[in-house]
Amino acid sequence: xxxxxxxxxxxxxxxxxxxxxxxxxxxxxxxxxxxxxxxxxxxxxxxxxxxxxxxxxxxxxxxxxxxxxxxxxxxxxxxxxxxxxxxxxxxxxxxxxxxxxxxxxxxxxxxxxxxxxxxxxxxxxxxxxxxxxxxxxxxxxxxxxxxxxxxxxxxxxxxxxxxxxxxxxxxxxxxxxxxxxxxxxxxxxxxxxxxxxxxxxxxxxxxxxxxxxxxxxxxxxxxxxxxxxxxxxxxxxxxxxxxxxxxxxxxxxxxxxxxxxxxxxxxxxxxxxxxxxxxxxxxxxxxxxxxxxxxxxxxxxxxxxxxxxxxxxxxxxxxxxxxxxxxxxxxxxxxxxxxxxxxxxxxxxxxxxxxxxxxxxxxxxxxxxxxxxxxxxxxxxxxxxxxxxxxxxxxxxxxxxxxxxxxxxxxxxxxxxxxxxxxxxxx
Amino acid sequence: xxxxxxxxxxxxxxxxxxxxxxxxxxxxxxxxxxxxxxxxxxxxxxxxxxxxxxxxxxxxxxxxxxxxxxxxxxxxxxxxxxxxxxxxxxxxxxxxxxxxx
Numbered sequence: 001x002x003x004x005x006x007x008x009x010x011x012x013x014x015x016x017x018x019x020x021x022x023x024x025x026x027x028x029x030x031x032x033x034x035x036x037x038x039x040x041x042x043x044x045x046x047x048x049x050x051x052x053x054x055x056x057x058x059x060x061x062x063x064x065x066x067x068x069x070x071x072x073x074x075x076x077x078x079x080x081x082x083x084x085x086x087x088x089x090x091x092x093x094x095x096x097x098x099x100x101x102x103x104x105x106x107x108x109x110x111x112x113x114x115x116x117x118x119x120x121x122x123x124x125x126x127x128x129x130x131x132x133x134x135x136x137x138x139x140x141x142x143x144x145x146x147x148x149x150x151x152x153x154x155x156x157x158x159x160x161x162x163x164x165x166x167x168x169x170x171x172x173x174x175x176x177x178x179x180x181x182x183x184x185x186x187x188x189x190x191x192x193x194x195x196x197x198x199x200x201x202x203x204x205x206x207x208x209x210x211x212x213x214x215x216x217x218x219x220x221x222x223x224x225x226x227x228x229x230x231x232x233x234x235x236x237x238x239x240x241x242x243x244x245x246x247x248x249x250x251x252x253x254x255x256x257x258x259x260x261x262x263x264x265x266x267x268x269x270x271x272x273x274x275x276x277x278x279x280x281x282x283x284x285x286x287x288x289x290x291x292x293x294x295x296x297x298x299x300x301x302x303x304x305x306x307x308x309x310x311x312x313x314x315x316x317x318x319x320x321x322x323x324x325x326x327x328x329x330x331x332x333x334x335x336x337x338x339x340x341x342x343x344x345x346x347x348x349x350x351x352x353x354x355x356x357x358x359x360x361x362x363x364x365x366x367x368x369x370x371x372x373x374x375x376x377x378x379x380x381x382x383x384x385x386x387x388x389x390x391x392x393x394x395x396x397x398x399x400x401x402x403x404x405x406x407x408x409x410x411x412x413x414x415x416x417x418x419x420x421x422x423x424x425x426x427x
Numbered sequence: 428x429x430x431x432x433x434x435x436x437x438x439x440x441x442x443x444x445x446x447x448x449x450x451x452x453x454x455x456x457x458x459x460x461x462x463x464x465x466x467x468x469x470x471x472x473x474x475x476x477x478x479x480x481x482x483x484x485x486x487x488x489x490x491x492x493x494x495x496x497x498x499x500x501x502x503x504x505x506x507x508x509x510x511x512x513x514x515x516x517x518x519x520x521x522x523x524x525x526x527x528x
Contacts, residue, residue: 103528124520272436274472
């Protein structure tokens with residue numbers, strides 16, 4: 001190995017990149033982590049929550065000081081019409097742990113962990129190309145500067161333009177994308193505890209469909225952080241493109257809905273952010289390994305949206321671990337060929353790719369089930385209103401109410417059964 | 428809660444803007460023949476794209492861009508990188524600096 005050539009360069013210090021850097025450095029390998037943010041996390045956005053089994057897999061017993069916001073113990077699924085809402089509210093004493101996070105803090109912490117293990121971080125540098133030698137990836141370009149490496153791991157995120165430009169992956173299609181916009185709203189920790197009926201340290205997650213996403217595939221989310229609330233909207237990019245509605249107004253209106261407004265009243269918006277999400281899943285997965293090159297996290301499209309759970313950061317961490325293990329084996333064997341790096345896919349198969357396979361139709365189902373966002377929230381609300389209505393008119397049995405609601409929606413039973421059948425199999 | 432204009436919202440954020448170079452290039456005149464219903468004007472979460480009806484051309488301000496990339500998916504020309512259109516991240520860490528994320 002020449003003096004000016006490194007073993008591994010990782011593009012992007014998000015959760016996938018820093019996870020890979022942490023593992024590589026811990027194994028004593030020479031690793032450079034390049035991030036375009038002034039500090040790691042400065043360019044990153046989540047909804048969001050992290051399923052923390054992934055941190056256990058990455059660094060068992062060593063993440064007690066991670067800047068996690070709250071542990072989610074209360075899950076709320078909400079449907080809303082312009083004025084009303086109904087919710088299914090679940091509280092758990094034991095459930096697989098997940099924590100709300102804010103990426104600016106979390107990513108900076110994880111990158112610092114990698115640095116402690118010996119990874120070298122270059123922040124504030126945008127990688128804008130790859131060095132290709134004899135058809136193999138051999139390093140990265142940052143403007144005029146070039147850095148050579150035996151292996152490059154792309155953890156560059158959803159807009160993987162470095163890998164795209166090098167022709168290693170195809171540009172993603174609008175039909176596989178979703179766009180999210182988020183307000184972070186400052187409130188006191190005590191107010192959040194009171195309003196969401198939470199103990200200190202415990203958190204709530206609200207996912208909502210209906211009027212908030214204007215009948216376009218998608219939904220609103222609300223996550224309680226320690227002393228802020230993350231409130232935002234994620235919608236199908238293609239659906240929104242055809243809607244011709246101004247997304248900036250719809251995101252702002254979310255704050256005004258009576259079922260949301262009461263939670264954030266008196267708060268102050270401290271940040272407004274936006275990000276896109278690769279939701280195409282298994283059917284749009286790119287080639288994740290090439291000669292001298294591995295693709296991780298969002299750059300590899302490792303996201304599953306089932307409507308009630310949305311996962312990406314945990315898969316990103318797992319892919320970072322798998323990429324690091326593959327890289328360690330490659331360094332030890334001094335073999336960076338595509339053939340050798342194929343084991344990365346095998347390592348991802350049991351945990352990450354298997355899930356993507358299982359839910360390979362979930363994006364299609366969610367994106368193309370018109371009634372899910374258009375009809376059912378209204379129907380459900382009407383049904384509940386009828387059930388709770390007491391006036392001078394004769395009352396109806398619940399059975400008759402259901403019948404009346406469904407038929408008044410002009411929706412054939414067949415359509416409902418079809419959605420239920422497809423949804424049950426896809427999600 | 429008070430309705431915030433886009434300027435008010437973006438004013439909450441920290442930016443280290445590149446005042447000279449735009450990381451996104453669009454041909455504002457060629458945009459007259461847009462085949463995407465000017466999707467950028469209603470799909471950009473930061474409202475950076477507007478249609479200038481007086482001069483009948485696109486107006487675009489890269490300062491305030493949140494670097495999400497939605498425009499490179501909803502705009503066929505940016506997506507395919509046709510002449511006069513290109514999408515990059517800002518150079519050397521410039522642009523949005525999220526404090527929360």
